[in-house]
Amino acid sequence: xxxxxxxxxxxxxxxxxxxxxxxxxxxxxxxxxxxxxxxxxxxxxxxxxxxxxxxxxxxxxxxxxxxxxxxxxxxxxxxxxxxxxxxxxxxxxxxxxxxxxxxxxxxxxxxxxxxxxxxxxxxxxxxxxxxxxxxxxxxxxxxxxxxxxxxxxxxxxxxxxxxxxxxxxxxxxxxxxxxxxxxxxx
Amino acid sequence: xxxxxxxxxxxxxxxxxxxxxxxxxxxxxxxxxxxxxxxxxxxxxxxxxxxxxxxxxxxxxxxxxxxxxxxxxxxxxxxxxxxxxxxxxxxxxxxxxxxxxxxxxxxxxxxxxxxxxxxxxxxxxxxxxxxxxxxxxxxxxxxxxxxxxxxxxxxxxxxxxxxxxxxxxxxxxxxxxxxxxxxxxx
Numbered sequence: 226x227x228x229x230x231x232x233x234x235x236x237x238x239x240x241x242x243x244x245x246x247x248x249x250x251x252x253x254x255x256x257x258x259x260x261x262x263x264x265x266x267x268x269x270x271x272x273x274x275x276x277x278x279x280x281x282x283x284x285x286x287x288x289x290x291x292x293x294x295x296x297x298x299x300x301x302x303x304x305x306x307x308x309x310x311x312x313x314x315x316x317x318x319x320x321x322x323x324x325x326x327x328x329x330x331x332x333x334x335x336x337x338x339x340x341x342x343x344x345x346x347x348x349x350x351x352x353x354x355x356x357x358x359x360x361x362x363x364x365x366x367x368x369x370x371x372x373x374x375x376x377x378x379x380x381x382x383x384x385x386x387x388x389x390x391x392x393x394x395x396x397x398x399x400x401x402x403x404x405x406x407x408x409x410x411x
Numbered sequence: 412x413x414x415x416x417x418x419x420x421x422x423x424x425x426x427x428x429x430x431x432x433x434x435x436x437x438x439x440x441x442x443x444x445x446x447x448x449x450x451x452x453x454x455x456x457x458x459x460x461x462x463x464x465x466x467x468x469x470x471x472x473x474x475x476x477x478x479x480x481x482x483x484x485x486x487x488x489x490x491x492x493x494x495x496x497x498x499x500x501x502x503x504x505x506x507x508x509x510x511x512x513x514x515x516x517x518x519x520x521x522x523x524x525x526x527x528x529x530x531x532x533x534x535x536x537x538x539x540x541x542x543x544x545x546x547x548x549x550x551x552x553x554x555x556x557x558x559x560x561x562x563x564x565x566x567x568x569x570x571x572x573x574x575x576x577x578x579x580x581x582x583x584x585x586x587x588x589x590x591x592x593x594x595x596x597x
Contacts, residue, residue, distance in 0.1 A: 259482070261485065302515035302522075399585070402490075
């Protein structure tokens with residue numbers, strides 16, 4: 226049983242008159258409570274040839290490595306959210322560049338967006354949600370210990386694109402994008 | 412006063428122990444109710460040299476023209492949501508192309524994403540939320556009657572990029588992106 230956040234009466238699941246799909250509708254005040262996918266915003270922090278990763282201090286995937294990222298908050302933009310998460314989780318101040326990847330995770334009701342980001346200095350420190358933070362050369366990336374498919378895919382795209390010269394000055398590139406399947410494992 | 416959707420007890424606004432910002436927290440069961448920005452997904456449906464616009468039959472901006480777009484729903488991806496909205500509002504079946512624009516609207520707690528889309532035929536019809544739907548040449552775009560700043564900006568970018576050859580075969584281009592200010596009017 227769910228309750229209306231406006232009047233505390235019970236909620237029914239039904240299709241409103243002017244809608245085509247089931248919603249949470251209050252039996253008493255008629256309020257319709259919508260649920261929509263949430264954005265996870267993060268960055269690919271680059272210093273020289275290295276990429277900054279965080280080892281997670283929280284579930285899910287405690288102990289696994291990730292790019293700094295987290296839920297976008299009210300009142301911020303996707304890029305300011307990516308910079309905020311990078312600072313909170315990795316203690317790094319980055320200059321946010323172009324949007325690099327957009328990965329849909331329909332079964333998790335999430336959209337993951339990663340921005341290219343540059344670090345002016347190798348300064349970082351683990352935030353409360355990280356066990357440790359470190360810069361990695363491509364050859365040292367802990368591929369078997371990456372927390373999420375969206376992070377692994379983004380890193381794979383990034384290193385392939387870098388090798389292909391996609392990031393060379395003056396180039397433009399389309400956002401790398403695909404859907405993550407429920408069956409995908411690391 | 413707000414109420415907990417899990418147990419119907421009153422909600423307080425406070426900063427949870429392991430958080431840094433105010434949340435809606437249930438006084439009784441302790442549930443934390445998060446609110447995050449929502450995605451509005453849409454397309455730029457192109458047939459030949461023309462772009463398909465819808466005149467809105469609903470508020471806000473009743474009677475004004477827009478690209479087909481709407482709130483992303485649970486269980487879909489950004490691109491399938493864009494195709495769905497295009498079909499619902501404009502009765503058009505489109506082939507979704509690359510992500511073209513991402514506009515943050517922090518004061519509205521929204522992110523607007525528009526995909527390039529191609530129409531194989533000039534078939535369309537007004538859906539329930541549209542008064543009429545029509546294909547426009549660039550010179551006929553009703554610039555003074557565009558519903559939202561994100562749509563106007565996306566159309567401006569689109570025609571400038573098309574004139575500059577950005578969409579020529581084989582080209583890649585970065586997502587056009589900026590934040591919309593609260594003060595922006597059409």
